[in-house]
Amino acid sequence: MPKQNISIALWLSTGGLAVMAAMSAAVHEVAKFVPTGQIIFWRSFVALVPILIYLAIRRELGQAVRTRYPHKHLVRGLLGCAVMFFSFVSLRYLSVGLATALTYLAPILSITAAMVFLRERPGPTIFIGVLLGFAGIVLMLYPALVGAELRDGTLIGIGAGIAMAATNALSRVQVKDLTRTEPPAAIALSFAIICSLVGLATALFGWVDLGAREFVLLAGAGFLGGLGHVLMMESVARAPVSVLAPYEYTGIIWAFGFDLLLLGIAPSAWALTGALVVVAAAAIVAYGQGRFARKTTASA
Numbered sequence: 001m002p003k004q005n006i007s008i009a010l011w012l013s014t015g016g017l018a019v020m021a022a023m024s025a026a027v028h029e030v031a032k033f034v035p036t037g038q039i040i041f042w043r044s045f046v047a048l049v050p051i052l053i054y055l056a057i058r059r060e061l062g063q064a065v066r067t068r069y070p071h072k073h074l075v076r077g078l079l080g081c082a083v084m085f086f087s088f089v090s091l092r093y094l095s096v097g098l099a100t101a102l103t104y105l106a107p108i109l110s111i112t113a114a115m116v117f118l119r120e121r122p123g124p125t126i127f128i129g130v131l132l133g134f135a136g137i138v139l140m141l142y143p144a145l146v147g148a149e150l151r152d153g154t155l156i157g158i159g160a161g162i163a164m165a166a167t168n169a170l171s172r173v174q175v176k177d178l179t180r181t182e183p184p185a186a187i188a189l190s191f192a193i194i195c196s197l198v199g200l201a202t203a204l205f206g207w208v209d210l211g212a213r214e215f216v217l218l219a220g221a222g223f224l225g226g227l228g229h230v231l232m233m234e235s236v237a238r239a240p241v242s243v244l245a246p247y248e249y250t251g252i253i254w255a256f257g258f259d260l261l262l263l264g265i266a267p268s269a270w271a272l273t274g275a276l277v278v279v280a281a282a283a284i285v286a287y288g289q290g291r292f293a294r295k296t297t298a299s300a
Contacts, residue, residue, distance in 0.1 A: 005238050005239070009238035013248070017250060020251065021257070023220075024100060025258040026218075027043070029217055030218055030221065031092035035205075036085055037202025038203070038207045042218035042219065043199075044191075044222065045200075050223060054230045065186070069182065074194065076174040077190055079167060081194065082171075083164055087164045090164055093153035094158065099255075100275075101279060102164065102278070104279055105162060105278065129284035132280065136276075136279075140275065249282060
């Protein structure tokens with residue numbers, strides 16, 4: 001077990017966030033020409049390379065392939081495939097920055113689901129964060145609803161982004177359940193394998209021939225995705241989740257940076273404002289959720 005070192009953890013988290021933003025930029029570019037299922041296969045299959053190397057170095061490969069709950073890994077893997085599918089559809093129609101901002105809806109939707117299905121009654125801080133998050137989505141939606149951008153697929157991209165956040169919220173619940181009995185290495189490996197198989201199955205519906213540029217983008221997205229996963233796992237091993245969780249919201253900076261510097265996409269005032277509101281709402285929910293959890297523990 002690595003020693004606790006918050007400074008190193010934050011550097012690893014920074015690298016992981018930057019790498020994942022670069023992966024999203026590669027997917028954004030290749031999604032214009034390649035079917036989503038084909039992207040899922042390459043993103044998952046090539047990601048096995050850094051993940052397997054990482055497990056071999058840590059001598060956890062044997063531990064990663066043993067499990068007492070294969071059905072739970074299957075459910076988590078299929079949910080992860082759904083998250084990936086909706087994420088890639090979102091990246092097909094939206095900029096990297098907007099698609100990334102929508103991922104921060106996951107904790108907000110998790111709280112909403114808990115209020116509806118589990119009858120949890122979180123405090124006013126969380127409630128304000130939830131309302132603020134949906135207000136941010138309305139700001140991002142506004143140009144698509146009133147202008148010509150609807151023809152460009154903006155509404156499809158935002159709908160896919162919201163669906164991605166919803167399935168991600170369910171996936172988080174499944175991962176939380178798995179971590180009680182399974183090591184993170186086993187979860188990461190099974191996820192990559194299951195998504196590779198699901199992506200490969202979509203070849204039956206037709207894949208496109210890849211040129212050199214498309215191949216490099218797909219292979220790059222897969223390697224970056226696997227590397228980002230490794231960096232984030234190492235980061236979590238060195239610092240408390242409560243320290244790293246707020247820091248993850250800086251990922252939006254990398255996303256908008258890739259949009260501007262590499263893709264030449266400048267976000268509109270509406271999109272930028274809405275994205276920042278969603279990030280702020282997610283941060284408020286995370287803060288309120290921590291207070292709610294401490295209050296629940298204290299009263300138990």
